[in-house]
């Protein structure tokens with residue numbers, strides 16, 4: 001069964017904090033950070049969840065008012081046991097539908113092959129790097145997506 005992709009609601013907060021901790025470990029957002037994301041939902045944030053009865057994935061976008069051309073993917077993750085079944089792709093498809101006509105940027109650790117594989121499959125291209133950006137000295141890769149004309 002494919003999960004439903006829907007906008008996050010306040011009741012999802014605890015599940016998102018828990019799933020983010022599983023997916024990002026020491027790099028996870030605190031519950032306060034998640035509350036801040038939720039507080040911005042009416043302004044410039046979009047949080048979508050993949051719902052299979054439980055939340056099994058999510059994507060967070062920084063989607064500023066339309067006069068600004070650039071959207072940023074702040075986070076995307078899928079529960080480890082559910083990976084490689086298409087959920088990340090499902091989330092990104094719906095997220096990019098929200099970004100029609102705009103440029104989408106994201107930043108990803110150079111060693112994160114699964115995420116880079118996902119992004120490349122959607123047509124994201126590397127446009128720059130931040131050398132030694134992450135703890136441990138790993139590079140950040142900046143990737144860009146633009147809708148094909």
Ligand SMILES: CC(C)(COP(=O)(O)OP(=O)(O)OC[C@H]1O[C@@H](n2cnc3c(N)ncnc32)[C@H](O)[C@@H]1OP(=O)(O)O)[C@@H](O)C(=O)NCCC(=O)NCCS
Nearest residue numbers: 075076077078083084085086087088089113114115117118
């Ligand atoms: C990145 C992530 C969200 C992908 O989610 P997913 O649900 O497994 O992705 P999908 O099943 O939709 O995969 C889509 C495509 O991405 C690529 N991909 C996904 N996992 C991959 C891997 N481990 N190695 C190489 N390519 C991979 C493949 O091209 C895949 O298509 P295919 O399965 O037909 O070959 C998931 O691995 C994850 O949660 N990682 C930890 C969190 C993270 O690092 N997030 C990104 C940084 S913000």
